[in-house]
Amino acid sequence: MTVVEPLSAPIELHFDYTRSLGPTLSRFMTGLAGRTVVGGRGSDGTVYVPPLEYDPATGAAITEFVDVADRGEVLSWSWAAEPLPGQPLERPFAWVLVKLDGADTGLLHALDVPSPDAVRTGMRVQARWAAEPAGHIRDIVCFDPETDAATAEPISGLDAVSMMTTPVFLGVQHSASVQETRYLQGLREGRLLGQRCPQCRKVYIPPRGACPVDGVPTEEEVELPDRGTVTTFCIVNVPFLGQRIPPPYVAAYVLLDGADIAFLHLILDCAAEDVRMGMRVEAAWKPREEWEFGLQNITHFRPTGEPDAEYDTFKEHL
Amino acid sequence: MRDVAVVGFAQSRQVRRTTGTTNGVEMLVPLITGALGELGIAKGDIGFWCSGSSDYLAGRAFSFVSAVDATGPVPPINESHVEMDAAWALYEAWIKIQTGDVDTALIYGFGKSSAGNLRRTLALQLDPYVLAPLWPDSIAIAGLQAQLGIDQGKWSEQAMAEVAVRSRRDAETNPNAQLSGSKDVDSLLAEPYLAQPLRRHDCAPVTDGAAVVVLAAEGRARDLAERPAWISGIAHAVDSAHLGARDLTTSPSTVIAAQRAGIDGVELAELYTPFTHQELLLRSELGLGDGVRITPSGGALAGNPMFAGGLVRIGEAARQISDGAAGRVLAHATSGPALQQNLVCVMEGR
Numbered sequence: 001m002t003v004v005e006p007l008s009a010p011i012e013l014h015f016d017y018t019r020s021l022g023p024t025l026s027r028f029m030t031g032l033a034g035r036t037v038v039g040g041r042g043s044d045g046t047v048y049v050p051p052l053e054y055d056p057a058t059g060a061a062i063t064e065f066v067d068v069a070d071r072g073e074v075l076s077w078s079w080a081a082e083p084l085p086g087q088p089l090e091r092p093f094a095w096v097l098v099k100l101d102g103a104d105t106g107l108l109h110a111l112d113v114p115s116p117d118a119v120r121t122g123m124r125v126q127a128r129w130a131a132e133p134a135g136h137i138r139d140i141v142c143f144d145p146e147t148d149a150a151t152a153e154p155i156s157g158l159d160a161v162s163m164m165t166t167p168v169f170l171g172v173q174h175s176a177s178v179q180e181t182r183y184l185q186g187l188r189e190g191r192l193l194g195q196r197c198p199q200c201r202k203v204y205i206p207p208r209g210a211c212p213v214d215g216v217p218t219e220e221e222v223e224l225p226d227r228g229t230v231t232t233f234c235i236v237n238v239p240f241l242g243q244r245i246p247p248p249y250v251a252a253y254v255l256l257d258g259a260d261i262a263f264l265h266l267i268l269d270c271a272a273e274d275v276r277m278g279m280r281v282e283a284a285w286k287p288r289e290e291w292e293f294g295l296q297n298i299t300h301f302r303p304t305g306e307p308d309a310e311y312d313t314f315k316e317h318l
Numbered sequence: 319m320r321d322v323a324v325v326g327f328a329q330s331r332q333v334r335r336t337t338g339t340t341n342g343v344e345m346l347v348p349l350i351t352g353a354l355g356e357l358g359i360a361k362g363d364i365g366f367w368c369s370g371s372s373d374y375l376a377g378r379a380f381s382f383v384s385a386v387d388a389t390g391p392v393p394p395i396n397e398s399h400v401e402m403d404a405a406w407a408l409y410e411a412w413i414k415i416q417t418g419d420v421d422t423a424l425i426y427g428f429g430k431s432s433a434g435n436l437r438r439t440l441a442l443q444l445d446p447y448v449l450a451p452l453w454p455d456s457i458a459i460a461g462l463q464a465q466l467g468i469d470q471g472k473w474s475e476q477a478m479a480e481v482a483v484r485s486r487r488d489a490e491t492n493p494n495a496q497l498s499g500s501k502d503v504d505s506l507l508a509e510p511y512l513a514q515p516l517r518r519h520d521c522a523p524v525t526d527g528a529a530v531v532v533l534a535a536e537g538r539a540r541d542l543a544e545r546p547a548w549i550s551g552i553a554h555a556v557d558s559a560h561l562g563a564r565d566l567t568t569s570p571s572t573v574i575a576a577q578r579a580g581i582d583g584v585e586l587a588e589l590y591t592p593f594t595h596q597e598l599l600l601r602s603e604l605g606l607g608d609g610v611r612i613t614p615s616g617g618a619l620a621g622n623p624m625f626a627g628g629l630v631r632i633g634e635a636a637r638q639i640s641d642g643a644a645g646r647v648l649a650h651a652t653s654g655p656a657l658q659q660n661l662v663c664v665m666e667g668r
Binding site: 076097171 | 341343344361390392437438442448449451459461462463465511512514515558560
């Protein structure tokens, strides 16, 4: 068996999480928007900053809020020698837990100092406020070593902040399995490559790292024709964002001749109402020079005009 | 309560990088086949399947569903999943057996950490309002915890390096370990910091890996294993998600879990400590004296397959029972930042 080097490609995921805050975090974020830090007083008098929604000891809702200072002392620290994307500062900095004056717990944030020699537990620090606070933990840009200078002036009279948006982005190197790699390489050459399970003998396209019946990898390669049978289908009538074809059109499961599993594709070049279970169809390929590693090389399937397949020939695959 | 025992254990090699998919199928197929084969049973003999993994490592939703193919789930099986370390999947399976619905369970965990930037990805397990938007990575948070203990005199960089040396020495006899062998403490302390106060040896490596454990209830266990590792107690607890509200030099949730599980008389403890200072912290919190052998597999510092690492601790500890090397053992699993959530499983030979 030839050794297959699995295909691999980077995926960059981006998503802006929009979160409603609820009464407690709304107080905290509204405070930040006005350059004020708000804590919540627990049942034993502990002032939590940020405020907790529920007392960790008793479970009671925390409803008493108190303003605390925007300066305080470092409870602990660690050094960020090579900041990662999204972290508060792009140059080396210290992560700190800061106990603000008037608070009893540590607030996690960044401290802008040039080297680990410039940070120590117990040192005094003060918030550096964003020029345009918006009601977000990053309204505090970072902390600085404390000076005699005042921090930026609070802003009063703001509307309550009830929502926050946090962009999230992750990079992942996605790898295809050995079986998927053969399938994708086949498509690049205009071929449909399935594989047979060594135990149940079923032919899967795409082939699989584990047959769902037997839990073992498919092995024996089987080249399949680019024609088959519509097993079941639906007519898409609903417009949606990013739709490429004006509705109505048909999405169908196509069972290639010789395969034991159908896959989803489009049925075009005929009226939607003419599509039926058992209809014989063939692949419409893009021009050869546009072939990539993917099923998008087949734009759609279209009727062959052959007589419909008997129900018994595909009833096991519905 | 029904008596339940670990009767089977299989794990992959712990490696820095695999070429396989993030759904773990390539790692899991040989482990599941091997674990069942060793017990002389077929997949139909398994009453319940439960897995632990995270789609955040894969970067795609429902990635764990693809992993189910490795179990051969057609016709349908009785199956569940936790987005946690598979030690918690084992806990769910133990409960399932307690219900009386099933007598056997196969638990698997897997993680391909190499697909992304693990320490950064783990920031997304944090509170999404006031912590995650700052992207504090797992090593940054561990560093805050380590520094607190250093400042309070609870441990030192020297003691942390001694943990690393012991871990890698123990890993020399673990054929699945990613890292083994080591310089001495002085050489380690001469290395530069990775994220002060942590040096590279203080942090678990980034590892791809998977593991499988098979549980069986009384009645079945003795048919399947000569010396089952009977679970005498298992419990888990969680501390606040509010990092700053915790005393990070303690682990109240571990103490609670240990009290519930009953750890008196354990001879050996497999502790899931991805950072050196966390072993020192847990030994102190659990009151494990010099007479208790600590993590003879080398532990997470020698190889840390995410979402399988806790299950590996249970499997390694159980093997000490089945090999006859120990009579009563403790396995610990952790999840979340800075030992936030902890599980304790005590097993014994009978």
